[in-house]
Amino acid sequence: MRFDKSRTLADQLEYLVPGGAHTYAKGPDQYPEAMAPMIVRGQGAHVWDADGNEYIEYGSGLRSVSLGHAHPVVDQRVVEALGKGCNFARPSVLELEAAERILALVPGAEQIKFCKNGSDATTAAVRLARAVTGRDLVAVCSDHPFFSVDDWFIGSTPMDAGIPRAVRELTIGFPYGDPAALAQLLQEHAGQVAAVMLQPTTAAEPPPGYLEQVRTLCERAGSLLVFDEMITGFRWDKGGAQTRYGITPDLSTFGKAMGNGFAISALLGKREFMRVGGLDTAGERVFLLSTTHGAESVGLAAACAVADVYDSEPVIETLAARGARLAAGVREVADRWGIADHLQVQGHDANLVFVTRDPDGVPSQDYRTMFMQQLLLGGVLAPSFVVSAALADADIDRTVEVVDAASQVYARALSEGVSGYLVGRPVKPTLRRYV
Numbered sequence: 001m002r003f004d005k006s007r008t009l010a011d012q013l014e015y016l017v018p019g020g021a022h023t024y025a026k027g028p029d030q031y032p033e034a035m036a037p038m039i040v041r042g043q044g045a046h047v048w049d050a051d052g053n054e055y056i057e058y059g060s061g062l063r064s065v066s067l068g069h070a071h072p073v074v075d076q077r078v079v080e081a082l083g084k085g086c087n088f089a090r091p092s093v094l095e096l097e098a099a100e101r102i103l104a105l106v107p108g109a110e111q112i113k114f115c116k117n118g119s120d121a122t123t124a125a126v127r128l129a130r131a132v133t134g135r136d137l138v139a140v141c142s143d144h145p146f147f148s149v150d151d152w153f154i155g156s157t158p159m160d161a162g163i164p165r166a167v168r169e170l171t172i173g174f175p176y177g178d179p180a181a182l183a184q185l186l187q188e189h190a191g192q193v194a195a196v197m198l199q200p201t202t203a204a205e206p207p208p209g210y211l212e213q214v215r216t217l218c219e220r221a222g223s224l225l226v227f228d229e230m231i232t233g234f235r236w237d238k239g240g241a242q243t244r245y246g247i248t249p250d251l252s253t254f255g256k257a258m259g260n261g262f263a264i265s266a267l268l269g270k271r272e273f274m275r276v277g278g279l280d281t282a283g284e285r286v287f288l289l290s291t292t293h294g295a296e297s298v299g300l301a302a303a304c305a306v307a308d309v310y311d312s313e314p315v316i317e318t319l320a321a322r323g324a325r326l327a328a329g330v331r332e333v334a335d336r337w338g339i340a341d342h343l344q345v346q347g348h349d350a351n352l353v354f355v356t357r358d359p360d361g362v363p364s365q366d367y368r369t370m371f372m373q374q375l376l377l378g379g380v381l382a383p384s385f386v387v388s389a390a391l392a393d394a395d396i397d398r399t400v401e402v403v404d405a406a407s408q409v410y411a412r413a414l415s416e417g418v419s420g421y422l423v424g425r426p427v428k429p430t431l432r433r434y435v
């Protein structure tokens with residue numbers, strides 16, 4: 001298997017684009033050295049790189065492509081929209097159709113505003129919550145890795161260069177699954193917290209009663225509860241985790257799979273809060289999401305098509321079934337090679353990640369690199385094991401075969417040391433202070 005063309009193109013891209021990829025999570029530092037494929041095309045759950053290598057792909061489009069690449073229903077609606085122009089002096093009727101379709105999927109929400117990236121939506125939620133409550137602090141779940149590219153969140157990560165201290169001090173963190181810790185935080189900052197933002201869960205299930213307790217704590221503290229459903233939306237349930245668990249947040253944010261890879265995201269919420277960003281308010285107006293491309297037709301058409309597919313096909317069940325098959329296969333293989341304490345699959349079946357641990361059981365980037373190397377060489381492109389509904393059982397079974405072969409190498413590396421099995425430098429965490 002050769003990566004020559006990808007390597008040349010990746011070098012050229014890095015010369016022109018800082019970080020060698022628009023999104024840091026797609027960067028060459030996230031892949032084994034000189035084995036970072038440059039993608040030419042995708043179809044369903046498969047992608048092809050510049051050298052002609054074909055891969056079964058996981059985590060497609062940073063989890064956005066839940067139906068698979070070039071999905072016929074989505075593409076057809078998008079092509080129809082393209083033929084009619086995409087941005088006008090007044091809203092297109094597609095904005096109304098998309099609003100109705102998405103709100104119908106999420107029964108707890110009454111109004112919606114579209115945008116392009118998930119960060120637009122989470123940042124808008126923060127501004128709206130601050131305006132509604134007249135408070136400055138935002139509490140975010142510190143066990144969840146990402147909420148926004150904007151200062152209010154990036155200032156709380158190790159990569160906070162360029163963000164004023166005054167902004168950084170306005171975001172505070174709380175651990176997931178610990179209502180007492182959140183209660184204490186809200187008490188310590190009584191009357192100051194505008195919003196409590198978290199993903200409803202990143203694991204298979206939230207701890208029993210946890211989301212209910214968070215809901216109650218927010219009500220008592222007068223803080224708006226914001227569920228970030230960028231990942232759980234269209235994976236846990238077509239109405240998101242809030243629908244799955246029956247907890248209604250004040251605001252919620254959707255993106256990623258909502259457009260099956262096309263650029264569309266949204267802020268949803270209760271009318272009493274969302275209306276403050278509209279014309280139906282007696283108080284001071286809030287500048288809530290108003291951008292040139294926020295409601296262009298292609299993204300809206302994609303979202304309508306995604307809603308159609310989720311309404312007419314058992315996508316949620318398919319994602320869960322594919323994930324369950326993969327998780328069971330990988331666990332069986334890891335067990336058989338005696339590395340079950342070192343190679344682990346975790347998370348909801350529709351959102352699986354793998355954890356690679358060294359001989360001491362400590363999560364290891366070296367072992368992650370070695371494992372990804374083996375996957376790539378076997379034709380599996382997998383920064384995670386996040387499935388799409390386009391994966392066939394045969395794709396999953398082939399992936400498990402590749403993991404089987406990789407596990408044999410893993411077992412050897414555990415006894416002999418991993419360095420002899422690495423082709424180059426190890427991968428590194430995405431959000432780090434220094435290169």
Ligand SMILES: Cc1ncc(COP(=O)(O)O)c(C=O)c1O
Pocket residue numbers: 062116117118119120122146147148149199228230231255256265
């Ligand atoms: C949970 C979560 N929230 C928000 C975002 C930001 O979304 P975007 O990259 O579309 O701005 C991400 C991106 O990965 C995410 O995973």
